[in-house]
Amino acid sequence: MLEIKNLHVSIEEKKIIKGLDLSINKGEVHALMGPNGSGKSTLSYVLSGKDKYEINDGTIDYNGKNLLELDVDERANEGLFLAFQYPMEIPGVQTSFFLKTAINSKRKYLGQSEMDALEFAKLMKSKAEELNISTEMLKRDLNVNYSGGEKKKQEILQMSMLSPKMAILDETDSGLDIDALRIVSEGVNKLRNSDNSFLVITHYQRLLNYIKPDFVHIIADGKIVKSGDYSLALELEEKGYEEISQTA
Amino acid sequence: MAATEQTIKQVNTLGNSDYKYGFSTEVDEIRPPKGLNEEIIKFISAQKDEPEWMLEWRLNAFKVFNKLPKPQWAKLNIPEIDYQDCYYYSIPKSLKDKPKSLDEIDPEILKTYEKLGIPLKEQKMLSGIAVDAVFDSVSVATTYKKQLSDLGIVFCSISEAVKTHPELVKKYLGSVIPVSDHSFAALNSAVFTDGSFIYIPEGVRCPVELSTYFRINAMNTGQFERTLIIADKDSYVSYLEGCTAPMRDENQLHAANVELVALDNAEIKYSTVQNWYPGDKEGKGGIYNFVTKRGACRGKNSKISWTQVETGSAITWKYPSCILQGDNSKGEFYSVAITNNMQQADTGTKMIHIGKNTSSKIISKGISAGKANNTYRGLVNILSKAKNARNFTQCDSLLIGNQCGAHTVPYIESSNSDSMVEHEATTSKINEDQLFYCQQRGLNSEDAVGLIVNGFCKEVLQHLPMEFAVEAQKLVAISLEGSVG
Numbered sequence: 001m002l003e004i005k006n007l008h009v010s011i012e013e014k015k016i017i018k019g020l021d022l023s024i025n026k027g028e029v030h031a032l033m034g035p036n037g038s039g040k041s042t043l044s045y046v047l048s049g050k051d052k053y054e055i056n057d058g059t060i061d062y063n064g065k066n067l068l069e070l071d072v073d074e075r076a077n078e079g080l081f082l083a084f085q086y087p088m089e090i091p092g093v094q095t096s097f098f099l100k101t102a103i104n105s106k107r108k109y110l111g112q113s114e115m116d117a118l119e120f121a122k123l124m125k126s127k128a129e130e131l132n133i134s135t136e137m138l139k140r141d142l143n144v145n146y147s148g149g150e151k152k153k154q155e156i157l158q159m160s161m162l163s164p165k166m167a168i169l170d171e172t173d174s175g176l177d178i179d180a181l182r183i184v185s186e187g188v189n190k191l192r193n194s195d196n197s198f199l200v201i202t203h204y205q206r207l208l209n210y211i212k213p214d215f216v217h218i219i220a221d222g223k224i225v226k227s228g229d230y231s232l233a234l235e236l237e238e239k240g241y242e243e244i245s246q247t248a
Numbered sequence: 249m250a251a252t253e254q255t256i257k258q259v260n261t262l263g264n265s266d267y268k269y270g271f272s273t274e275v276d277e278i279r280p281p282k283g284l285n286e287e288i289i290k291f292i293s294a295q296k297d298e299p300e301w302m303l304e305w306r307l308n309a310f311k312v313f314n315k316l317p318k319p320q321w322a323k324l325n326i327p328e329i330d331y332q333d334c335y336y337y338s339i340p341k342s343l344k345d346k347p348k349s350l351d352e353i354d355p356e357i358l359k360t361y362e363k364l365g366i367p368l369k370e371q372k373m374l375s376g377i378a379v380d381a382v383f384d385s386v387s388v389a390t391t392y393k394k395q396l397s398d399l400g401i402v403f404c405s406i407s408e409a410v411k412t413h414p415e416l417v418k419k420y421l422g423s424v425i426p427v428s429d430h431s432f433a434a435l436n437s438a439v440f441t442d443g444s445f446i447y448i449p450e451g452v453r454c455p456v457e458l459s460t461y462f463r464i465n466a467m468n469t470g471q472f473e474r475t476l477i478i479a480d481k482d483s484y485v486s487y488l489e490g491c492t493a494p495m496r497d498e499n500q501l502h503a504a505n506v507e508l509v510a511l512d513n514a515e516i517k518y519s520t521v522q523n524w525y526p527g528d529k530e531g532k533g534g535i536y537n538f539v540t541k542r543g544a545c546r547g548k549n550s551k552i553s554w555t556q557v558e559t560g561s562a563i564t565w566k567y568p569s570c571i572l573q574g575d576n577s578k579g580e581f582y583s584v585a586i587t588n589n590m591q592q593a594d595t596g597t598k599m600i601h602i603g604k605n606t607s608s609k610i611i612s613k614g615i616s617a618g619k620a621n622n623t624y625r626g627l628v629n630i631l632s633k634a635k636n637a638r639n640f641t642q643c644d645s646l647l648i649g650n651q652c653g654a655h656t657v658p659y660i661e662s663s664n665s666d667s668m669v670e671h672e673a674t675t676s677k678i679n680e681d682q683l684f685y686c687q688q689r690g691l692n693s694e695d696a697v698g699l700i701v702n703g704f705c706k707e708v709l710q711h712l713p714m715e716f717a718v719e720a721q722k723l724v725a726i727s728l729e730g731s732v733g
């Protein structure tokens with residue numbers, strides 16, 4: 001699915017990612033943990049194609065394609081999804097309209113006709129219900145005056161409606177209350193199948209109780225310093241980054 | 249490539265091939281020689297079989313025009329207009345002897361309107377919308393006439409109204425925009441050709457949208473629209489005008505005078521979707537759109553609301569205004585003005601508060617891309633008798649790229665200490681992070697810009713009649729789009 005080799009990235013001359021390797025296969029869930037400022041969000045932006053990042057070295061292969069050559073929207077329509085750490089507000093654009101536009105953009109890219117209005121309404125309703133998002137909410141402008149947690153749930157709604165192949169969740173758990181955390185995790189688990197993959201960025205082992213990862217990676221100063229299975233998250237919880245990085 | 253950079257590039261490659269309405273129609277025309285003089289005015293009047301008083305009114309206006317200087321205040325770069333190098337009248341020959349029914353109209357002309365999405369034939373007519381179609385200097389047809397006249401509503405071309413309702417025309421024509429107001433107003437009064445006339449009788453709520461579709465077809469021909477709308481006591485009407493023209497290398501002039509009168513408790517909602525040919529990306533060709541629109545809230549509790557979506561024209565110069573004479577009367581102005589490539593727009597409104605407790609609201613959204621310039625110019629004038637007057641003004645500008653300009657020029661004059669005036673203004677660049685977010689959800693950069701700009705304009709667009717809101721949203725996106733690729 002995704003194969004990152006020897007990735008070096010800088011922004012405004014500042015080196016952020018310094019030789020990162022990561023390989024994610026179909027059907028796998030990987031968790032990425034690491035201290036503030038270690039380069040997690042930067043990695044998610046580079047994968048989704050945000051500009052101003054300079055790729056100094058390395059390759060990224062996505063399903064046999066050179067990911068770095070694709071435009072942002074091409075990557076998205078090829079099934080790459082980023083649930084943002086800080087989702088954007090878009091004033092004047094109704095949430096439901098935004099969802100419809102996103103879905104139809106993808107269908108257009110795939111050469112399919114627009115989704116029928118009724119079919120769309122049904123899909124949105126059922127997905128929103130699963131996530132406990134009210135229809136009132138969907139009539140409001142996208143993310144405008146949403147609470148922090150509501151914005152995160154909105155990201156997961158978008159994800160479940162677009163059913164991506166490779167989803168990156170950047171600290172989706174931060175800001176969620178206990179119930180929302182469970183609901184969001186169920187949403188992710190429901191989507192999980194043998195054809196898609198997840199990269200879950202988090203600071204808290206608690207999320208990983210709900211979304212059981214196949215692999216856990218620890219990133220420090222732009223490099224993966226340790227990888228392991230779920231037990232690594234538990235070990236981290238106990239020891240903290242400092243000690244773990246030292247034993248690496 | 250940066251999302252904005254890419255969008256700018258696409259916007260810049262926008263050629264005139266993207267203007268959907270750029271075709272022209274082959275018709276035989278009746279057209280007197282070029283030039284502006286008394287003879288041509290007499291010719292126009294004779295062509296229209298006008299009564300003597302109308303001709304005199306025109307000739308007087310021409311005298312006034314000759315004495316007035318050209319307006320200077322707009323922040324526009326207007327090339328000298330050679331009034332002698334322009335045709336003032338052009339009508340398809342087939343329309344000379346007033347066709348009695350649509351069957352007598354040249355099928356080419358009917359086809360033109362069909363192509364523009366305005367079918368005039370009974371079985372295809374737009375439901376809920378009555379249309380007056382103006383082709384160059386003449387009204388082609390007006391739909392739903394019979395149904396409207398059963399309610400006492402008069403909806404016809406102004407040429408027809410001069411003959412059928414002279415008392416109303418004499419009373420109100422020029423009563424809101426005096427002939428001597430400024431040179432374009434005087435010019436229009438001298439040579440106006442066609443436009444719509446609407447009278448809504450006392451107590452009647454017009455059940456359908458009334459609309460006029462203006463089409464410029466003939467070359468080198470100025471279009472001088474004249475529209476007059478009168479809403480009698482306790483009446484209501486919603487009116488919409490649309491405009492398109494063929495692509496030509498020469499500039500063409502559209503100089504309109506539009507007058508609205510609202511009596512006691514009456515309400516007029518006037519919407520414009522202006523999509524005249526803007527010229528090519530080097531600024532060659534396009535319509536000069538010099539428009540004077542003014543509404544008088546004469547009666548108490550009356551209301552006039554202007555909504556405009558201005559996307560076309562090489563130069564737009566218009567300030568739809570409200571004169572709030574009646575106590576408790578209300579004026580509103582909702583505007584979206586988009587300029588791209590070399591387009592220039594100088595638009596805004598005047599709210600003149602005369603009566604007590606009058607209120608006005610101004611929401612203006614200006615979007616500039618390419619090398620375009622966009623100016624909001626407004627005047628809120630509160631006279632000493634206007635006790636307790638209120639105004640709220642909000643002007644937002646959005647810039648796409650580094651070569652365009654946005655300017656806000658709000659004048660406020662208040663001679664009354666009880667009044668309250670609020671003004672808010674913002675200027676911002678299109679937000680990179682919002683664009684990235686939309687693109688991450690699969691929208692290409694053009695669609696992302698279209699979506700964000702439409703969101704920016706929502707407060708205005710939602711005031712358009714529902715039937716047109718969707719079209720207007722598409723137009724907003726298209727006018728900022730380049731050819732995809």
Ligand SMILES: Nc1ncnc2c1ncn2[C@@H]1O[C@H](COP(=O)(O)OP(=O)(O)OP(=O)(O)O)[C@@H](O)[C@H]1O
Nearest residue numbers: 011012014016034035036037038039040041042043
């Ligand atoms: N535009 C920028 N200019 C300069 N430095 C930047 C820029 N963007 C990010 N950085 C720096 O890059 C480093 C990595 O940031 P990043 O957002 O990837 O961290 P993170 O691992 O996601 O942290 P957190 O856990 O706090 O979300 C930080 O030191 C940050 O300050």
Ligand SMILES: [Mg+2]
Nearest residue numbers: 040041042085
């Ligand atoms: Mg981060």
